[in-house]
Amino acid sequence: xxxxxxxxxxxxxxxxxxxxxxxxxxxxxxxxxxxxxxxxxxxxxxxxxxxxxxxxxxxxxxxxxxxxxxxxxxxxxxxxxxxxxxxxxxxxxxxxxxxxxxxxxxxxxxxxxxxxxxxxxxxxxxxxxxxxxxxxxxxxxxxxxxxxxxxxxxxxxxxxxxxxxxxxxxxxxxxxxxxxxxxxxxxxxxxxxxxxxxxxxxxxxxxxxxxxxxxxxxxxxxxxxxxxxxxxxxxxxxxxxxxx
Amino acid sequence: xxxxxxxxxxxxxxxxxxxxxxxxxxxxxxxxxxxxxxxxxxxxxxxxxxxxxxxxxxxxxxxxxxxxxxxxxxxxxxxxxxxxxxxxxxxxxxxxxxxxxxxxxxxxxxxxxxxxxxxxxxxxxxxxxxxxxxxxxxxxxxxxxxxxxxxxxxxxxxxxxxxxxxxxxxxxxxxxxxxxxxxxxxxxxxxxxxxxxxxxxxxxxxxxx
Numbered sequence: 001x002x003x004x005x006x007x008x009x010x011x012x013x014x015x016x017x018x019x020x021x022x023x024x025x026x027x028x029x030x031x032x033x034x035x036x037x038x039x040x041x042x043x044x045x046x047x048x049x050x051x052x053x054x055x056x057x058x059x060x061x062x063x064x065x066x067x068x069x070x071x072x073x074x075x076x077x078x079x080x081x082x083x084x085x086x087x088x089x090x091x092x093x094x095x096x097x098x099x100x101x102x103x104x105x106x107x108x109x110x111x112x113x114x115x116x117x118x119x120x121x122x123x124x125x126x127x128x129x130x131x132x133x134x135x136x137x138x139x140x141x142x143x144x145x146x147x148x149x150x151x152x153x154x155x156x157x158x159x160x161x162x163x164x165x166x167x168x169x170x171x172x173x174x175x176x177x178x179x180x181x182x183x184x185x186x187x188x189x190x191x192x193x194x195x196x197x198x199x200x201x202x203x204x205x206x207x208x209x210x211x212x213x214x215x216x217x218x219x220x221x222x223x224x225x226x227x228x229x230x231x232x233x234x235x236x237x238x239x240x241x242x243x244x
Numbered sequence: 245x246x247x248x249x250x251x252x253x254x255x256x257x258x259x260x261x262x263x264x265x266x267x268x269x270x271x272x273x274x275x276x277x278x279x280x281x282x283x284x285x286x287x288x289x290x291x292x293x294x295x296x297x298x299x300x301x302x303x304x305x306x307x308x309x310x311x312x313x314x315x316x317x318x319x320x321x322x323x324x325x326x327x328x329x330x331x332x333x334x335x336x337x338x339x340x341x342x343x344x345x346x347x348x349x350x351x352x353x354x355x356x357x358x359x360x361x362x363x364x365x366x367x368x369x370x371x372x373x374x375x376x377x378x379x380x381x382x383x384x385x386x387x388x389x390x391x392x393x394x395x396x397x398x399x400x401x402x403x404x405x406x407x408x409x410x411x412x413x414x415x416x417x418x419x420x421x422x423x424x425x426x427x428x429x430x431x432x433x434x435x436x437x438x439x440x441x442x443x444x445x446x447x448x449x450x451x452x453x
Contacts, residue, residue: 016406017428019397049398049428052306079299079396079430090299091396092246098269098345099368111370113246120391120401121381170397173246190376197377202250205371212352212369226373231258233249233370234355238337239345242273 001044001051003037007060010034014061017053019170020045020122045122045170046073048080069163072125075147076169092173093145096206101239110178110217111206112140112186116199117171123199125151126165128172130196132158134189135174138182143175183217187224209234247395248321248349248433250372252388255351257441260325261393262350262358263433264288264333267319273343274318280342281316287340288322291333295323297432299396305427319344321432327358334362389442394429403428411447418443 003014003023014037015023022043025035037060039050051061066074074081076091095113096105105111114131117123128148136142136158142149153161178186190203203226207217218228248263266284268274289296289309297303298320301312312320324330330348337346348355352369359366375382383391383401390404391397407421416424422439 016402017400018402019400019428021402047398049400053428077397079398094267094269095246096368096370097265097267097347098272101269101272101345105368115246116377118395118397119250119252119375119388120383120397120399122397127377194376200375200377200379200381202246202375203373204246204249205373207369207371209356209366209369211371212356218371221371221373229250229252229372229374230255230353231251231349231351232372233246233347233349234352234359234366235368236334236337236346236348236359236364237367238341238343238364239269240273240343241269242277242343243271243275 001039001046001048002062002064003039004060004062005036005038007058008036009058010036011057012037013055014050014053017050017055019047019049019120023050043168045077045168046070047077047170069167072151072164072167073169076172091147091171093143093175095175096233096235098239099235100237101241105206107208109180110183111175112178113173113175113204114190114201115171115173116201117169118200118202121200122168122170124165125160125167125169125172127197127199127201128174129158129160129165131190131193131201132174134193135176135186138185138189140176140178140182140186143177146173146175148172148174180216183220184224187221187226191224246370247431248347249370249395251349251392252385257389257438258351259354261435261438262324262330262348262355263321263435264324264330264346264348265319265321265433266344266346268344277344278316280344281320282313283340284337284342284344285313285316285320287336288320288333291329291336292322292324294325294437295426295429295432295434297321297430299430303427303430303432305423323433323435325435325437327354331358331361334358334364338362338364386442386446390425390439393434393439395433396429396431398428398430399425399434400428407443408446411443418447418449
């Protein structure tokens with residue numbers, strides 16, 4: 001995103017809408033009493049919130065033409081944009097939301113996700129790469145339809161295409177399947193890599209309803225010192241196959 | 245993605261916060277799903293008027309809900325503040341049987357109780373296992389309660405602080421501020437009722453409610 005300096009009147013209404021604090025105010029050379037808004041393009045994740053907020057009366061905020069690799073910022077930050085390079089809309093997949101129809105997750109394995117930059121911080125894809133490489137060493141199966149998977153130069157090692165590593169996004173998700181015997185090593189790898197991450201990341205586990213009682217996965221999770229929130233997502237099981 | 249997961253806060257406020265989403269399964273029931281999604285959206289919004297939207301289209305605070313319903317192609321979202329409305333909605337969604345997946349987030353014991361009362365058996369669940377990495381960069385807990393109500397991260401912590409300041413300076417009130425915070429959340433899962441209660445607490449107006 002950019003702000004047309006000739007149109008900006010220095011009202012300073014836009015900055016608070018930016019989720020990553022990329023809008024800053026600078027003294028206007030022509031009028032020292034005015035501080036105009038500018039966007040730090042290295043910090044901007046191209047989420048479009050400032051534009052959609054419609055608080056800019058002179059309509060000085062606009063989206064510039066964006067080329068690869070900056071275009072990954074759009075795909076992983078603005079939910080209204082579909083990413084041509086990855087071919088996958090949005091930041092993640094349908095994951096457990098439609099599982100009663102797709103049968104993607106089956107008993108005998110766990111779905112897991114690591115979302116870099118969430119909540120409310122944003123992050124560089126190089127952080128994601130560190131985590132992906134640690135997970136790849138354990139041999140987890142990365143979800144082929146996840147848009148992050150399209151950014152890997154080598155899906156076996158978790159190494160990203162070099163040109164995207166410094167790109168900053170609101171969040172990007174690594175989705176993967178874990179066999180029961182991999183759960184402890186995966187959690188240990190996440191613990192080990194955590195202090196090396198510049199941003200934050202959230203962690204998820206997809207399983208079956210019986211897991212909420214005394215399931216084996218949560219026993220491992222708790223034993224290894226990970227918190228389990230009392231709230232989460234529940235698929236109601238109302239989906240069906242309708243298109244033959 | 246996991247956008248209705250990872251909501252944080254005190255249990256008493258989480259007990260009044262149930263985002264619901266519907267989503268097509270591409271390749272299985274997504275083709276020509278518009279009318280089915282519209283029917284689901286009409287049912288959802290009959291039982292809750294707190295928020296409604298879809299990230300590919302927009303939300304009720306930025307465009308006409310009727311227009312949103314006409315444009316749905318993959319899914320939509322609403323949020324509930326109480327179990328009775330949620331159960332009534334679940335029962336009706338089961339009755340209208342549109343064959344598109346529905347997911348509800350919230351405190352597990354509460355959501356399971358609602359499912360049981362609505363005659364539903366959930367096949368799959370998702371747990372949040374915390375936030376890791378450089379957690380010093382996180383907003384303070386009281387701001388995170390707002391920020392985590394938009395899983396796409398579109399609600400700025402700075403805007404929360406600004407809204408608190410505006411209420412204190414009487415430039416706004418809690419209801420208006422809560423709606424302003426709900427606007428950036430395209431999907432419609434940000435709960436303005438919960439936000440209003442949290443804002444009241446932050447500005448010291450919670451007594452006598």
